[in-house]
Amino acid sequence: MIYDVVIAGAGPAGFGAAMGAARAGKKVFIFDRNSGPGGVPVYCGCPVFSGMSPFVEGSAAGIGAEFSAAMKEKAFANNPHCKLVSSEFTVGLTMTRMLRAAGVDMLFYVELTDVEREGDELRSVTVTGCGKHITIRGRSFIDCTGDAVLASMAGARCLCGSADETMTKTLLFRVTGIGNYDRELIGRKFAEGGFPFPWQDQFMGTFVGEKGEDFLLNLTAVSGTAQSPEELTRMDMELREQVAAVLEWVRKALPGFENCRLVAVAPIIGVRGGRNIAGREQITTGDLDENTPVTEPVAVGKRSYGEHYIKTFRAPWSKSQVGLRAVPYGALLSADIANLAAGGRGIGVEPRAVSAVRLIPVCIATGQAAGIAAALGFPAYDVLREELVKQKCRFETA
Ligand SMILES: Cc1cc2nc3c(=O)[nH]c(=O)nc-3n(C[C@H](O)[C@H](O)[C@H](O)COP(=O)(O)OP(=O)(O)OC[C@H]3O[C@@H](n4cnc5c(N)ncnc54)[C@H](O)[C@@H]3O)c2cc1C
Known part of the structure; x- marks a missing residue:
């Protein structure tokens, strides 16, 4: 069997990607080395969805808003830091139920161990768990590992900052x-x-x-x-x-x-930050400072960056800038592999600027956009935009 979309990593981005691709009517496979979906919020003890109120309130925040609504009964709403906080169990269970309802095939307890590439396209990935190797063939692939593990194993170019630049x-x-x-x-x-x-x-x-x-x-x-x-x-x-x-x-x-x-x-x-794909376009600190226009927006991130530096909370290069900036389509697409995209904190963004796109709601949103793009075979922006609108994604800053 050949899956339409294969997703490596089931954190917030992988969850968004799988939901986006499945909603676009495609056969989707997602895997993770953890025991279920959730990534950092579930397995690193941080079920705190901060930073983007449209996500919580949203009529136009895609899967993030649906997830938030599904969590309503089991969320602690009086937290001054954030409007959506819950338990790891509830986050994981809610994601699992949504993925199952969407018909996504899931496999956990497996680590990505091999990648088959032919020219500038990926053909399959091999995952390993309990001493067993399983090969999954696909038409489109999405790297939601957070650290560009799939892209790197496939020989695609990646961006790596110094240990200090990549946040604590x-x-x-x-x-x-x-x-x-x-x-x-x-x-x-x-x-x-x-x-x-x-x-x-x-x-x-x-x-x-x-x-x-x-x-x-x-x-x-x-x-x-x-x-x-x-x-x-x-x-x-x-x-x-x-x-x-x-x-x-x-x-x-x-x-x-x-x-x-x-x-x-x-x-x-x-x-917080590791390795990123080299995208067809990179989000840079300069873009965030100047708020350069984004012609092909697919999601919305922050304009601030540079928190969680190792010597002080704020890095010497950090900027607190009010407002949001759109994430461009090109930042989701691998510069080297035609059928590979990324979602979440591992998208095409220079290491010093990662904190602008790493909040959980933003990762779900970039994941969903990558999932839709992969489901449609990485189409021209106009075609992608239509499906983003259909899936009620937020991609304009205003
Ligand atoms: C300490 C800390 C505190 C944070 N606090 C907040 C907060 O309060 N609010 C907020 O909004 N955000 C917070 N964040 C940021 C946010 O949690 C992350 O940026 C977000 O979870 C990234 O989502 P992701 O899906 O891109 O990556 P991840 O959540 O890292 O998920 C990646 C997934 O890929 C899997 N994976 C990786 N490699 C492989 C492999 N080789 N084989 C199989 N599976 C693989 C991993 O197991 C993981 O499940 C915090 C982050 C940290 C580290």
């Missing part, structure tokens, strides 16, 4: 049993100093869970590359030591945290 890697953990919570007071206490790691110059934490029952602490960070298992192993060990030290410190130093209990540590490192 973090192990999220959460506690329960917090007393009176006063964010301003905590911010002031934090600013007084004494935090065990000098690079963390900003308190980052938020209530999570279906009823806001836990508090997620986003206070660990290391620098390194996510393209190397050796580096991931080193970083993971460092981060677990940081979790222990931070936990001890918050109990001693932060009002309300004196008696808090550790309830969960993310099983895997949260990678």
